[in-house]
Amino acid sequence: MDKVADPKSYTAKDFASDQEVRWCPGCGDYSILNQVKKILPEIGVARENIVFISGIGCSSRFPYYTETYGMHSIHGRATAIASGLKAANPKLDVWIITGDGDALSIGGNHLIHLLRRNFNVNILLFNNEIYGLTKGQYSPTSPIGKISASTPQGSLDYPFNPLMLALGAEGTFVARSIDTNPTHLRETLLQAHNHHGASFVEIYQNCNVFNDGCFAPFSDKGIKEDHVVMLEEGKPLVFGADLNKGVTLDGFKPKIIELSNGHTPEECWIHDPTDRIKATILTQFFEYSAEPGALPRPFGLFYQEERYSYEDHMEDQLKQADDKNGAGDLDALLSGPNPWQVA
Amino acid sequence: MKATSPNEAVIFFAGDSGDGIQLTGGQFSETVEIFGNDISTFPNFPAEIRAPKGTLFGVSGFQLKLGSVKVFTPGDQYDVLVAMNAAALKTNLHQLKKGGVIIANTSGFDKKNLTLAKYENGTNPLEDHSLDNYDVHDFDVTKMTQDALVDTGMDRKEIERCKNMFVLGFVYWMFNQDLKYTINFLTDKFKSKPELADANIKVLKAGHNFADTSETFTSRFSIKPAQLPKGHYRNVNGNQAVALALVAASKKSGLGLFYGSYPITPASNILHQLSRYKNYGVKTYQAEDEIAAICSAIGASFAGNLGATASSGPGIALKGEAMGLAMILELPLVIVNVQRGGPSTGLPTKTEQADLLQALYGRNGEAPLPVFAPATPKDCFKITFMACKIALEHMTPVMILTDGYIANGSEPWQYPESKDLAEIKPPLIKERQSDDHFLPYQRDKNLVRKWAIPGIAGLEHRIGGLEKEIDTGNVSYDPDNHEQMIKIRAEKVEKVAEVFPDQTYEQGSEKSKLLVIGWGSTYGAIESAIISLKEDGHDIAHVHLRMIHPLPSNLGEILRHFEQIIVPEMNNGQLVMVLRNKFLLPIKSVTKIKGVPFTVQEIKEAILNQLRHG
Numbered sequence: 036m037d038k039v040a041d042p043k044s045y046t047a048k049d050f051a052s053d054q055e056v057r058w059c060p061g062c063g064d065y066s067i068l069n070q071v072k073k074i075l076p077e078i079g080v081a082r083e084n085i086v087f088i089s090g091i092g093c094s095s096r097f098p099y100y101t102e103t104y105g106m107h108s109i110h111g112r113a114t115a116i117a118s119g120l121k122a123a124n125p126k127l128d129v130w131i132i133t134g135d136g137d138a139l140s141i142g143g144n145h146l147i148h149l150l151r152r153n154f155n156v157n158i159l160l161f162n163n164e165i166y167g168l169t170k171g172q173y174s175p176t177s178p179i180g181k182i183s184a185s186t187p188q189g190s191l192d193y194p195f196n197p198l199m200l201a202l203g204a205e206g207t208f209v210a211r212s213i214d215t216n217p218t219h220l221r222e223t224l225l226q227a228h229n230h231h232g233a234s235f236v237e238i239y240q241n242c243n244v245f246n247d248g249c250f251a252p253f254s255d256k257g258i259k260e261d262h263v264v265m266l267e268e269g270k271p272l273v274f275g276a277d278l279n280k281g282v283t284l285d286g287f288k289p290k291i292i293e294l295s296n297g298h299t300p301e302e303c304w305i306h307d308p309t310d311r312i313k314a315t316i317l318t319q320f321f322e323y324s325a326e327p328g329a330l331p332r333p334f335g336l337f338y339q340e341e342r343y344s345y346e347d348h349m350e351d352q353l354k355q356a357d358d359k360n361g362a363g364d365l366d367a368l369l370s371g372p373n374p375w376q377v378a
Numbered sequence: 379m380k381a382t383s384p385n386e387a388v389i390f391f392a393g394d395s396g397d398g399i400q401l402t403g404g405q406f407s408e409t410v411e412i413f414g415n416d417i418s419t420f421p422n423f424p425a426e427i428r429a430p431k432g433t434l435f436g437v438s439g440f441q442l443k444l445g446s447v448k449v450f451t452p453g454d455q456y457d458v459l460v461a462m463n464a465a466a467l468k469t470n471l472h473q474l475k476k477g478g479v480i481i482a483n484t485s486g487f488d489k490k491n492l493t494l495a496k497y498e499n500g501t502n503p504l505e506d507h508s509l510d511n512y513d514v515h516d517f518d519v520t521k522m523t524q525d526a527l528v529d530t531g532m533d534r535k536e537i538e539r540c541k542n543m544f545v546l547g548f549v550y551w552m553f554n555q556d557l558k559y560t561i562n563f564l565t566d567k568f569k570s571k572p573e574l575a576d577a578n579i580k581v582l583k584a585g586h587n588f589a590d591t592s593e594t595f596t597s598r599f600s601i602k603p604a605q606l607p608k609g610h611y612r613n614v615n616g617n618q619a620v621a622l623a624l625v626a627a628s629k630k631s632g633l634g635l636f637y638g639s640y641p642i643t644p645a646s647n648i649l650h651q652l653s654r655y656k657n658y659g660v661k662t663y664q665a666e667d668e669i670a671a672i673c674s675a676i677g678a679s680f681a682g683n684l685g686a687t688a689s690s691g692p693g694i695a696l697k698g699e700a701m702g703l704a705m706i707l708e709l710p711l712v713i714v715n716v717q718r719g720g721p722s723t724g725l726p727t728k729t730e731q732a733d734l735l736q737a738l739y740g741r742n743g744e745a746p747l748p749v750f751a752p753a754t755p756k757d758c759f760k761i762t763f764m765a766c767k768i769a770l771e772h773m774t775p776v777m778i779l780t781d782g783y784i785a786n787g788s789e790p791w792q793y794p795e796s797k798d799l800a801e802i803k804p805p806l807i808k809e810r811q812s813d814d815h816f817l818p819y820q821r822d823k824n825l826v827r828k829w830a831i832p833g834i835a836g837l838e839h840r841i842g843g844l845e846k847e848i849d850t851g852n853v854s855y856d857p858d859n860h861e862q863m864i865k866i867r868a869e870k871v872e873k874v875a876e877v878f879p880d881q882t883y884e885q886g887s888e889k890s891k892l893l894v895i896g897w898g899s900t901y902g903a904i905e906s907a908i909i910s911l912k913e914d915g916h917d918i919a920h921v922h923l924r925m926i927h928p929l930p931s932n933l934g935e936i937l938r939h940f941e942q943i944i945v946p947e948m949n950n951g952q953l954v955m956v957l958r959n960k961f962l963l964p965i966k967s968v969t970k971i972k973g974v975p976f977t978v979q980e981i982k983e984a985i986l987n988q989l990r991h992g
């Protein structure tokens with residue numbers, strides 16, 4: 036099994052562990068696992084330097100299925116464990132696998148702190164707008180009024196907008212993709228990996244058992260065209276079945292224009308992932324509505340910024356201390372500055 | 379002038395939290411240590427940082443016993459009480475020996491201070507003859523400090539801050555001590571502001587001269603150096619000793635030290651200290667909460683570091699789930715609990731031993747860990763080092779229980795040389811050894827698994843909190859496998875007793891009349907009580923546990939020699955429960971849960987009471 040030493044000659048198969056995958060048939064998690072296994076041979080990292088850390092949830096079983104190092108930890112804490120792992124050994128290529136309950140409910144605190152610290156890790160948030168593993172309770176991303184196992188009359192809490200949260204927590208790479216678009220998912224994963232800093236990727240994932248079809252407007256042929264806009268750097272925000280619609284900005288207010296009515300794509304909003312204000316507006320394309328004229332849901336890279344990572348700073352401080360004081364001598368430490376002798 | 383030469387003396391410095399009491403006490407301690415006295419100290423401060431000036435609850439204290447003989451505790455009663463204000467006198471007078479010395483700053487006894495200290499109708503105890511049975515030296519420290527610095531151009535506030543040096547100079551004179559150590563300290567501390575160094579030194583000398591020239595002062599203590607074993611010494615408190623041991627264990631194992639923590643009294647100093655050791659390769663991480671703190675340490679440990687974390691009661695409660703994870707992962711991890719008064723936020727700056735059962739049993743499922751308990755500040759080094767060695771060599775999280783008393787208390791420590799410290803050999807595998815699939819949960823004769831850290835080709839594996847199949851570590855829900863794994867993990871921890879030194883007697887022997895079993899910071903009070911009773915002809919044995927889980931292998935054997943056993947502890951009877959359960963013996967409990975340590979007298983009485991009434 037271990038013939039591949041040169042990272043470039045890996046294939047997706049080299050990343051399959053010997054464990055039987057146990058998600059429900061038809062679960063969106065399969066697609067995500069497959070795309071991750073497909074990009075791993077491309078990222079140029081030796082298999083032994085890759086680590087997957089997950090919390091608890093259906094999605095968090097993920098590390099068992101990849102032939103890398105991995106830890107399936109406790110609910111909500113994958114981000115905290117990965118932070119210590121990365122700080123201890125910055126050379127490792129660290130991936131965090133988490134669900135909407137895991138990352139945003141019990142683990143919300145660690146997620147925002149990891150983002151502001153900007154550890155150079157990749158966070159894949161499998162958002163299925165439901166608690167899968169515990170059998171179908173509403174989650175922090177479920178829409179208000181969600182009928183679920185624990186909310187027979189509909190949920191009361193207002194949902195999180197994960198990308199807005201990530202931006203607000205000073206995330207330096209904020210993107211969205213979906214399980215049903217493998218090509219886009221692979222591209223997004225590669226971009227996330229290439230970013231130096233915390234990459235936050237929200238992946239819409241269908242839980243066909245407890246929340247089937249919750250992302251149908253963004254995945255189903257014939258519907259999605261009117262509800263999805265793909266973000267590409269330097270390209271206009273256009274969508275619709277024949278790319279007949281565009282988004283423009285009227286001040287800070289996004290507006291939809293019909294391109295058939297004499298408008299041209301050049302008039303549209305041109306996507307610039309380094310523009311934080313525009314990225315913030317983009318994350319607010321969130322109020323889903325079936326009404327014609329509603330804003331489409333954006334997919335792709337919303338925002339990216341270069342910022343020194345926590346572990347880089349940490350290594351710098353260690354080095355500075357070394358340069359200033361010399362490598363620590365244990366005997367000097369034990370005696371302290373004021374020893375005395377009893378003769 | 380009356381000079382007395384007792385074997386030991388207790389001095390208590392007390393004043394407002396802003397009066398520099400802790401620094402004064404610290405300087406006095408180090409000076410007498412270098413002179414050659416044995417000491418034991420106990421800082422005692424309020425939970426509020428700058429409690430309103432002059433109030434009873436705002437009094438900060440520093441207790442110190444120095445001796446020409448071995449000193450075990452900071453003492454039950456004071457010989458000398460330094461009171462910077464009325465509140466300091468009011469809250470501490472009851473602990474002063476009859477006829478003891480009071481040094482009082484009269485400017486801290488003005489109308490306002492007397493009212494704040496709740497002296498009825500503002501009567502001044504320095505003037506109403508209520509202190510006639512004491513040896514009172516009252517003078518206006520504030521004014522004399524101002525006089526000494528009148529030409530410096532410093533403002534009143536700055537001058538005010540120097541007044542603790544006047545008192546220190548005065549006390550140095552009383553105890554026949556040299557100013558040299560403190561002068562050097564001040565020169566170094568104010569390196570960048572030499573005018574402040576000069577001012578403080580001036581005031582220090584002024585206090586000393588005042589004592590020397592003034593004829594009213596009659597008491598002087600002359601305590602000879604103690605007969606400490608030959609060697610090199612330094613002063614150390616418990617938190618410092620823990621920090622040093624973590625670094626030492628990291629060096630001796632060749633692993634980096636990663637310390638994840640979230641601030642909490644009285645554990646924060648460990649974080650402060652370790653954050654200054656970056657040139658020793660120490661990585662400190664102030665996490666967003668205690669859960670993140672322990673989880674970051676687990677992550678670092680997975681990466682091949684010595685992962686460590688410390689906290690106190692409320693924080694330890696938060697870490698519980700992650701401890702269970704580390705336990706089932708079988709990764710090394712060091713968890714220090716600097717205990718304080720509980721429950722909940724409890725008494726944050728006071729000491730207690732009430733987290734023992736939490737340490738032993740406070741996790742879901744069957745999740746035993748080795749639990750260690752240092753007895754004194756310097757013992758914190760030895761036990762923490764040993765605990766790190768066991769964590770690393772046995773692939774297990776370990777818990778170390780100290781408390782506020784030994785964490786902040788200090789004593790002279792004959793520090794070791796690094797070459798004399800034991801080597802630490804974690805079961806790391808450096809490379810793939812065969813073509814067979816790596817089995818991360820295969821065990822050696824001590825039931826210890828191998829440690830394969832990310833970065834080694836061919837050893838890729840996944841670990842997790844789900845139950846594991848024997849050897850392979852694959853997820854398994856098999857009932858028999860689960861039961862076996864529970865037993866294997868428990869037995870692995872039990873086997874730690876085989877490498878831990880046998881239990882010995884601190885005092886007495888199997889022939890003694892009665893056995894006192896202690897753990898943690900009650901050590902000093904128990905030792906002193908037994909030594910004192912020996913002088914009265916009582917033969918009492920003392921056994922002090924440094925490891926509470928597993929218990930030392932020969933403990934049962936020791937216990938069976940005694941008909942009478944008592945266990946004093948600062949809780950509602952926790953160790954006694956464990957011992958009764960394990961050995962089925964009628965062991966008696968002696969408890970104190972007041973946020974302050976046992977006095978020697980209390981332990982003596984408990985022993986005599988037991989001897990009398992059986």
Ligand SMILES: Cc1ncc(C[n+]2csc(CCOP(=O)(O)OP(=O)(O)O)c2C)c(N)n1
Pocket residue numbers: 091092093094095110133134135136137138161163165166167168169174
């Ligand atoms: C401390 C703790 N609380 C609760 C649980 C139960 N639990 C397991 S997974 C989960 C929610 C999972 O939802 P999500 O993170 O969205 O993952 P999914 O299963 O949908 O992939 C909960 C509540 C747990 N394992 N640990």
Ligand code: SF4
Pocket residue numbers: 057058059061062063064093094163167168241242243244245
């Ligand atoms: S319950 Fe839902 S999320 Fe979980 S495995 Fe089944 S389909 Fe996937």
